[in-house]
Amino acid sequence: MKISLELLHILDAIDCHGSFTAAASALHRVPSALSHAVxxxxxxxxxALFIREGRRASLTPAGRTLLDEGRHLLRAAAELERRVQRIATGWEAELRIAVDMIIPVERLFPLLERFYADCPVTQIRLSTEVLGGSWDALATDRADLVIGAPGDMPARSGINSRLLGMRTQQLFVVAPTHPLASHPTPIPSSELRRHRAVVIADTSRELAARTIGLLEGQDILRVPNMAAKAGAQIAGLGVGHLPVWLAGPEIAAGRLVEKALADPRPPMPCHIAWRTRQIGKALGWFLGELEKNEQIEALTAGL
Known part of the structure; x- marks a missing residue:
């Protein structure tokens, strides 16, 4: 057989990272080995599977078809491995937890400390997602558990969820030097539309990307994470909402100014969500802990 799972992993890594060099680094291999295999x-x-333009590599239509179909095989193979391991011991060899970027990942560390004390046999892999990317991580088998998935659950089988809390403490903030800093409040949408919004790019790969609070025709600056969003707004490059835990210290330091909007953003539900197929002991442990009020409050404070 010409196509192996190893080759599909290589194609997937090149597509995700955009170049043979970056993919080789992620796979802990040398670029020449990937070039030879492809x-x-x-x-x-x-x-031809890739179009090579300088250091960049993008899939041809044939390559895209091969990888899109091949990813189904990769997910099936990975799931088979996990099922075998769960059947043998009841404990997952690895549990993949995705955290929506609205929640500081450091808030999970006390929970992980307790988990390692009780369950030292399961390795944990943490990742962050944005907006629809949290649901997409479950739908495409990048995660077993998601914490903070926003909005409504997509219509996908094999996924369950429960409410974690409501995002109610998002503050609209601008730099003191931004034109909106001196604008009378509440600021109407007609005025807001004239100014660039700073947003974190949705991390969905297959599900439709989501946006929050953007106005039609509004200019957008997309950034990779929450720290970059805050930094861009402090630099006066745009405006937007930030959670209290992040905006509060910047407001107190005078680097950001809170402004009231005529059409404030409504509260948004965020969820705990998980893959339901053969729940192992490690996932069950986290689901039990995440039912406790004190743990929910620790994760959601200032959201």
Whole structure:
């Protein structure tokens, strides 16, 4: 067989990271090994899989078809491995937890400390997602458990969820030097639309990307994470909402100014969500802990 799971992993890494060099680093291999493997596969199939432009590599239509279908095989193989391990011991070899970026990942560390004391056999892999990316991580098997998934759950089988809390403490803030800092409040949407919004890019790969609070025709600056969003707003590059835990210290230091809007953002539910197929002991442990009020409050304070 010309196509192996290893080759599909290589194609996936190149597509996700955008170049052979970055993919090789992620896979802990040398770029020449990836180039050789892809070149041999292209020769065996007699098709071009990548368009190479300088250091960048993008999939051809044939390569995209191969990888899109191949990712189903990768997910199935990974799930089979996990099922075998769960059946043998009841404990997952690895539990993948995705945290929506609105929640500081450091808030999970006390929970992880207790988990390691009770369950030392399961390795934990933490990642962060944004907006629809939290649900997408479950739908595409990048995560077993998601904490803080916003909005409504997509219509996908094999996923369950429960409410974690409501995002009610998002503050609209601007730099003191920004034109909106001196604008009378509440600021109407017609005025807000004239100014660039700073947003964190949705991390969805297959599900439709989501946005929050953007106005039609509004200019957008997309940034990779919450720290970059706060930094861009402090620099006066745009405006937007930040959670209290992040905006509060910047307001107190005079680097940001809170402003009232004529159409404030409504509260948004955020959820705990998980894959329901053969729940192992480690996932069950986290689901039990995340039912406790004190743990919920520790995670959601200032959201």
């Amino acid at each position: 070149a041999k596969l292209e020769s065996d199939l007699n098709v």
